[in-house]
Amino acid sequence: MTAEPPSHTALVRRARRIDRELALLYPDAHTELNFATPLELLVATILSAQTTDKRVNMVTPILFSRYPTAADYAAADRDELEKIIQSTGFYHAKTNSLIGLGGALCERFGGEVPPRLRDLVTLPGVGRKTANVVLGNAFGIPGITVDTHFGRLARRFGWTTSDDPEKVEADVATLIPRRDWTALSHRVIWHGRRVCHARRPACGACGLARLCPSYGEGPTDPVVAAKLVKPGPFS
Ligand code: SF4
DSSP states (O other): OOOOOOOHHHHHHHHHHHHHHHHHHOTTOOOOSOOSSHHHHHHHHHHTTTSOHHHHHHHHHHHHHHOOSHHHHHTOOHHHHHHHHGGGSOHHHHHHHHHHHHHHHHHHHTTSOOSOHHHHTTSTTOOHHHHHHHHHHHSOOOOOOOOHHHHHHHHHTTSOOOOOHHHHHHHHHTTSOGGGHHHHHHHHHHHHHHTSOSSSOOGGGOTTTTTOTTTTSSOOOHHHHHHHOOOOOOO
């Protein structure tokens, strides 16, 4: 006989308990990218694709002082911009995105970053993940950021069975109150970076062990697991 899948009510209850526990574990969880304005966060998030926040934070001080406005990106000298962001990887594509982004912001949004998902996703280099990061962290509009960590942990928590970030976002939105989406995203990503790794999650050292349906996916021996924990910071 196979066990009945948990009811939606049971899933909601467990998801909220996991989020409360994450809030205790990471009361200070926040984006690890440095920024002061919506434009800076948008640019930093575009640069963060396929690299670490730490690497991005190393190039953004000079980048932000050289290109303070959308018009500056639109008019950027390609070679100079590529040189500044080279160490973040994929710099040809990222340079195209930043120059295109500056142009699109100037042409369609008066040089300002628009505070709406449906506008943000029309910008070069901006998908739903980047848009939700900017909405949640620069504008205070709740957003669920499904990056590689969030997707993996949502599946391990039983919040979704999907690999499609948009479906993951929609599934989690039915479990967690809207006002908590941005903070939840930070907590889950922090836990993914520090404890619940893609390979060998540190189950035996995990504060969610008694709540997580995937407990045992990694080593449960506390001494072995403790060695797998990466304390951070990652910025
Ligand atoms: S118990 Fe294991 S699988 Fe579950 S969240 Fe913790 S580290 Fe990840």
